[in-house]
Amino acid sequence: MKLAIIGLANSGKTTVFNALTRSTAETAAFSSGQMEPNLAMVKVPDQRLEVLAQMFKPRKVTYADVQYVDVAGISGGERQGGGLPPALLNYLGTADALVHVVRAFADEGVPHPNGSVNPLRDVATVDLELSFSDLAIIEKRLVRLNAEITKMATKDKELRVAERDLLVRLQAALEAETPIRNVEMSEEEERMIRGFQFLTAKPMLIVLNVGEEAINNPPSMDYPYQKSAVVALCGKIEAELAQLDDADTATFMADLGISSPARDVVIQRSYELLGLISFLTAGEDEVRAWPIRRNTPAVEAAGSIHSDIQRGFIRAETVAYTDLISAGGMNEAKKAGTVRLEGKTYIVQDGDICHFRFNK
Numbered sequence: 001m002k003l004a005i006i007g008l009a010n011s012g013k014t015t016v017f018n019a020l021t022r023s024t025a026e027t028a029a030f031s032s033g034q035m036e037p038n039l040a041m042v043k044v045p046d047q048r049l050e051v052l053a054q055m056f057k058p059r060k061v062t063y064a065d066v067q068y069v070d071v072a073g074i075s076g077g078e079r080q081g082g083g084l085p086p087a088l089l090n091y092l093g094t095a096d097a098l099v100h101v102v103r104a105f106a107d108e109g110v111p112h113p114n115g116s117v118n119p120l121r122d123v124a125t126v127d128l129e130l131s132f133s134d135l136a137i138i139e140k141r142l143v144r145l146n147a148e149i150t151k152m153a154t155k156d157k158e159l160r161v162a163e164r165d166l167l168v169r170l171q172a173a174l175e176a177e178t179p180i181r182n183v184e185m186s187e188e189e190e191r192m193i194r195g196f197q198f199l200t201a202k203p204m205l206i207v208l209n210v211g212e213e214a215i216n217n218p219p220s221m222d223y224p225y226q227k228s229a230v231v232a233l234c235g236k237i238e239a240e241l242a243q244l245d246d247a248d249t250a251t252f253m254a255d256l257g258i259s260s261p262a263r264d265v266v267i268q269r270s271y272e273l274l275g276l277i278s279f280l281t282a283g284e285d286e287v288r289a290w291p292i293r294r295n296t297p298a299v300e301a302a303g304s305i306h307s308d309i310q311r312g313f314i315r316a317e318t319v320a321y322t323d324l325i326s327a328g329g330m331n332e333a334k335k336a337g338t339v340r341l342e343g344k345t346y347i348v349q350d351g352d353i354c355h356f357r358f359n360k
């Protein structure tokens with residue numbers, strides 16, 4: 001799962017990337033002419049794994065992970081006074097979600113491409129660029145579809161007409177400044193447009209990159225769309241925090257008056273926005289979180305561990321995390337009757353601890 005970090009020039013993309021991924025990519029990369037995107041895998045913080053590790057004393061603890069991409073390097077710089085450049089927009093198609101870093105910090109020494117700090121305006125500017133990119137794809141496709149439909153026999157037209165009607169609906173939404181992610185669609189319609197990789201259909205996390213003075217009273221922003229969320233974070237401070245060891249982090253956080261790094265919240269929110277939940281496995285070898293899409297049946301969840309387990313699936317021995325913890329151990333949970341045997345179609349829930357029985 002890949003999250004692409006976007007934003008206007010100097011909004012703090014690389015700083016936020018460094019904060020989230022605990023990397024040390026060079027900031028102001030554009031001015032240094034860097035052309036490669038920065039990539040990093042990030043562990044999704046999950047306290048449940050720490051608790052399970054105490055219970056099972058495993059040799060290894062493995063977190064779910066997601067990939068962040070800081071695409072500033074390939075952007076070639078933002079257009080003068082405009083939004084995101086075409087080369088960047090093309091690149092974003094393959095991302096599963098977008099993280100838009102919006103400048104909300106004041107610093108005369110860091111120029112803003114549009115002259116002043118104004119988060120609402122910048123969100124609108126970038127959203128407009130994303131919409132333009134989607135609209136261009138729709139317009140091109142509609143021209144082809146219309147040409148095809150006129151030539152087709154009536155009985156073959158049905159699918160093409162359904163696609164055209166849907167695209168016309170999406171076009172109208174975009175023209176009314178509504179992102180595609182906010183348009184109600186059936187599963188079939190969503191499948192129909194998947195191949196277009198529309199940018200405004202992707203989940204969107206807005207990160208307000210605030211100044212140090214706003215850490216304890218961060219501003220909020222109304223962004224009332226589906227599959228969207230807004231969080232605030234001070235990239236500069238978080239990037240410094242990300243470089244410290246645990247002891248120094250605790251001291252630094254106490255000085256700042258915060259109880260946990262904002263980084264953790266941002267990573268968790270992006271995980272949720274991707275529509276992911278974690279099921280867990282626990283044993284002496286390994287305690288592990290496995291990312292799956294919400295509403296995944298047990299047999300498919302088993303497949304995320306190994307295709308052999310999916311193929312030979314018999315039952316999923318399942319206990320909810322809270323039931324296991326309140327029982328105090330797996331044997332105790334069995335005695336309490338909270339360990340269930342679930343079949344192939346059981347919908348795996350976040351925090352389920354699963355042991356799959358299968359035919360080898």
Ligand SMILES: Nc1ncnc2c1ncn2[C@@H]1O[C@H](COP(=O)(O)OP(=O)(O)OP(=O)(O)O)[C@@H](O)[C@H]1O
Pocket residue numbers: 007008009010011012013014015016026027028029030031072073105107110209210211212233234235236237
């Ligand atoms: N929250 C913040 N408070 C103060 N300064 C910040 C904050 N976040 C980033 N900066 C500073 O802003 C400058 C630009 O940051 P950064 O290089 O991360 O932006 P960018 O969006 O990646 O830039 P580019 O468009 O050049 O790729 C840097 O000097 C950085 O230290």
